[in-house]
Amino acid sequence: MIYGLFGEHEFTKEVNEILEKRGHIRDDENPEFVFSIGGDGTILKAIKKYQKQVENIKFIGINLGKLGFYTSFEKKELEDAITLVESGQYELAKYNLLEYLLKSKNLYKSGFGLNEIAIINPVHTQIIDVYINDKHFETFRGTGFLASTPTGSTAYNKSLGGSVIDPNICALQLTEIASINNRVYKTLGSPLVLSQKTLIKLKSDFRNTYITVDGMYEHFNNIDEIIIRLSTRTAQFIVKHETDFWDRVKRSFL
Ligand code: NAP
Ligand code: MN
Secondary structure (H helix, E strand, C coil): CEEEEECCCHHHHHHHHHHHHCCCEECCCCCCEEEEEECHHHHHHHHHHCHHHHHHCEEEEEECCCCCCCCCEEHHHHHHHHHHHHHCCCEEEEEEEEEEEEEECCEEEEEEECCEEEEECCCCCEEEEEEECCEEEEEEEEEEEEEECCHHHHCHHHHCCCCCCCCCCCEEEEEEEEECCCCCCCCCCCCEEEECCCCEEEEEEECCEEEEECCEEEEECCEEEEEEEEEEEEEEEEECCCCCHHHHHHHHHC
């Protein structure tokens, strides 16, 4: 196999030695398989790095004592994971990414995320007009919004009271962050679970806005419009045969 390694640890060097000894070729630029060594945070950064070629790569998450929603294998299972890849008889889980577009007169910036995109104004209340499929839905006033994928539903989304969604469902969830509800401003208040074809548009005079995608942020002063939808592009993970999402939810949270 042609492999790449991601995650700065002593253990990463060990993984490299083992793979080299078994005759595999390392190419971090154009790998077929990427071993991500760390936790979910490491996976999220790996997905960002390989965003453009994400569909040509199969990711193998090796968990180093983190929560590990995306990391199917524990450190002690490394040999099993390698053997599985070598055999070609592995199970693949495909998770939809989300895609977003940030627009203004002089900005046109798009990107992808695996967990979520959060739009946050930490200082002033942000007034945002929410459009669903180009129809005005509500006017929001508050801190911001978070849009998450089903696999991202157990992360930041969950802390905001969003639903945990089975990753076999193709959906995009939109959750409010601290909305103000009064005589003037009223929002629905419930997290929305939208179908794959649905387009969310957030219009505002976005000033002092932090856009966080999978825990990596950028600060903007000049966005007029943010468009978000569930992407048809997927990230592929090699998973253990017996991996069950609800078992993982139980083990992690209960
Ligand atoms: P971090 O702040 O170190 O990690 C936050 C925690 O979220 C870690 O325990 C991480 O697991 C876990 N996590 C990541 N993706 C998950 C998923 N899909 N399901 C369940 N748990 C998940 O930052 P990070 O490790 O770079 O992760 C970035 C993520 O942190 C963001 O995508 C966002 O979802 C989350 N976050 C949450 C809050 C909040 O809940 N208030 C605020 C900011 C960011 P590992 O230990 O395996 O890395
Ligand atoms: Mn982390």
